Amino acid sequence: MAASRQARALVFAALGDETRLSLVARLCGRPPHSISKLSHGSRLTRQAITKHLRVLESVGIVHSVRRGRESLFKFDPQPIEGIKEYLDFVSEQWDQALFRLKSFVED
C-alpha cells in the first residue's frame, strides 16, 4: 500500500481519538466488518461511526470493500507499522541519551 505523504502525516492525528482507536481495535486481525456490526452495542450513531471510519480510511488504516449492498471495513496495519518504527526509534534514542545522562551525573 503506497499511502501519500500527506495521508501518512495524518496517521497520528487519525489515531488520536478514542472512538477511532476502539474501531481499529475491533477491526484489526478480524474479518471485515460492516457499519451495522461496528455500531452494534455502541452509543454512537451509524453516521458518527461512518465519519470516523472515513477518517481512518483517508490515512489507509482501514479499507472499505463492497459486498452486495453493504460496505465492509477491513484493517490495514501498514500505516501504523510505519509510525511505530519511527516512535520506537525516537524512544530508543531517548533511552540511550538518558542512560548517558545517568552515567554522567552519577559518576
Next chain:
Amino acid sequence: MNNQIEKRIELKAPVSRVWRALTDYREFGEWFRVKLDGPFVPGQVARGQVTYPGYEHIKWEAVVQKMEPERLFSFTWHPYSIDPKIDYSKETPTLVEFRLEKTTSGTLLLLTESGFDKIPSDRRLEAFRMNDGGWTEQMKNIDNHVSQTP
C-alpha cells in the same frame, strides 16, 4: 490516544547537579553528544554539531522554551532529524520537556516529548526495539491484538 513519549528515570544525584547537566550547554553536549555553539537562552535557537559517532555531519538545532531553575527545562526541535535529504524545517517541531523532582535518593527526571501528530511519518528509519511510553504502549496493544488474532 496519547501521542507522546514518556520516560522517567531515577538519578542518584542532587537536583542541582542534574539541572546543571541539563542546562549547561557544555554538560548537555557531553551526554547528549552534541557540540553546542553557546549557552541555552529561553526563546533563542541553540545550534551545534552532533558528536554521536557516525552522525558528526548532522547539525543540531533546538529552540529553548522554558528554563525554570531545578524544575523544568524545555525546548522544541525536530527529533533525530538525521536524514540530510529531508527539509525538517517545514515540519512542526515536537516539544521536549525535562521535569525534575527531588527524591530521597536524588532526583526523579521525567521526560516527555509531544507533538508527534504533526510529523510526517514517512521518514524511513531503521526499526528499533519496542520501548515504554504512552504512544508506543498503545502501539504495542494494537500489535498484540494483531498477533493474537492471526
